[in-house]
Amino acid sequence: MDQxxxxxxxxxxxxxxxxxxxxxxxxVIKYTPxxxxxxxxxxxxxxxxxxxxQDIFAKAYKAIRGFRGKSSFYTWIHSIAVNMTLxxxxxxxxxxxxxxxxxxxxxxxxKEFLELTATSSPVREAxxxxxxxxxxxxxxxxxxxxxxxxTMFHIQxxxxxxxxxxxxxxxxxxxxxxxxxxxxxxxxxDEFRKNPVS
Amino acid sequence: xxxxxxxxxxxxLRLKRYExxxxxxxxxxxxxxxxxxxxxxxRQPLWRxxxxxxxxxxxxxxxxxxASYPTAAAAVFxxxxxxxxxxxxxxxxxxxAQQSPPTLSLPANAEGEWNLxxxxxxxxxxxxxxxxxxxxxxxHRAAPPRYVLDSVPVSYEPTFRF
Numbered sequence: 042m043d044q045x046x047x048x049x050x051x052x053x054x055x056x057x058x059x060x061x062x063x064x065x066x067x068x069v070i071k072y073t074p075x076x077x078x079x080x081x082x083x084x085x086x087x088x089x090x091x092x093x094x095q096d097i098f099a100k101a102y103k104a105i106r107g108f109r110g111k112s113s114f115y116t117w118i119h120s121i122a123v124n125m126t127l128x129x130x131x132x133x134x135x136x137x138x139x140x141x142x143x144x145x146x147x148x149x150x151x152k153e154f155l156e157l158t159a160t161s162s163p164v165r166e167a168x169x170x171x172x173x174x175x176x177x178x179x180x181x182x183x184x185x186x187x188x189x190x191x192t193m194f195h196i197q198x199x200x201x202x203x204x205x206x207x208x209x210x211x212x213x214x215x216x217x218x219x220x221x222x223x224x225x226x227x228x229x230x231d232e233f234r235k236n237p238v239s
Numbered sequence: 240x241x242x243x244x245x246x247x248x249x250x251x252l253r254l255k256r257y258e259x260x261x262x263x264x265x266x267x268x269x270x271x272x273x274x275x276x277x278x279x280x281x282r283q284p285l286w287r288x289x290x291x292x293x294x295x296x297x298x299x300x301x302x303x304x305x306a307s308y309p310t311a312a313a314a315v316f317x318x319x320x321x322x323x324x325x326x327x328x329x330x331x332x333x334x335x336a337q338q339s340p341p342t343l344s345l346p347a348n349a350e351g352e353w354n355l356x357x358x359x360x361x362x363x364x365x366x367x368x369x370x371x372x373x374x375x376x377x378x379h380r381a382a383p384p385r386y387v388l389d390s391v392p393v394s395y396e397p398t399f400r401f
Contacts, residue, residue: 147257154254
């Protein structure tokens with residue numbers, strides 16, 4: 042049986058609730074890179090991500106007095122981020138342009154990347170920017186809800202249980218969304234496999 | 240078969256972690272956050288700032304347990320008590336004006352000759368104020384002038400003598 046764990050952010054949350062704005066700054070610094078990854082991989086647009094992230098933290102700051110600690114701060118702030126991003130994507134619709142961040146050059150040394158280039162011919166033949174564009178296009182063809190699950194599980198490495206808490210759905214729903222999204226991605230990337238340099 | 244399987248897709252997606260914002264982005268994010276908060280605060284009207292402060296104060300107090308029927312009933316009772324106290328503490332002049340007896344004025348011949356040929360004359364009611372405006376103003380300088388319309392209850396009508 043899982044033992045109830047203490048929230049590592051509890052102290053910072055309490056200090057923020059009692060009016061110490063500097064404590065919230067520490068939470069912002071701590072969670073910005075992680076939430077940036079979440080929102081960016083759901084929107085595939087850097088400018089939208091920046092605006093959304095600012096709004097997410099502003100909303101969290103306003104709402105933190107009402108945070109009673111029923112979930113961890115981590116789950117709470119991720120729920121806010123996912124919900125706000127899903128609402129934003131509904132409003133944005135299909136009219137958008139990819140605005141991708143640069144791929145860090147250190148990817149060339151990544152063990153998994155090296156394995157992929159060694160075993161998969163499409164990855165070996167395509168250059169990095171082409172691979173990035175294809176991946177993002179495939180991601181954007183998924184529904185918003187499926188993309189959220191794929192982002193949290195595959196890119197951010199969250200366990201199913203945590204994703205189910207954030208999305209407030211069952212773990213079974215998370216697994217079935219992942220299964221369906223993987224099939225979809227396989228289909229979309231099949232074109233890339235057949236024609237790696239377009 | 241040269242097809243992306245689940246593990247390959249997972250590995251490909253993990254490479255997306257290497258997509259990073261421009262250098263210095265995370266360092267500047269907090270400054271940008273503070274700047275936007277200040278701008279938002281300056282744009283907001285004063286009443287909204289007060290409302291938000293009050294809301295956050297109430298949220299901090301956690302007054303939800305107080306929001307019950309007994310509390311509401313007690314609040315209504317207190318309000319009623321305050322209002323009734325206010326009503327009973329009205330200025331004395333108002334009560335005097337309300338309680339002053341109506342003035343009856345009869346025509347000059349009402350007591351004297353009464354004949355059946357003459358049309359029945361009803362007692363005339365004076366519709367002028369009991370006191371002139373100037374008198375009233377002199378007596379109650381603080382209170383605004385009040386007018387009292389004379390009215391005669393049925394029991395005040397003079398009995399006719401035959």
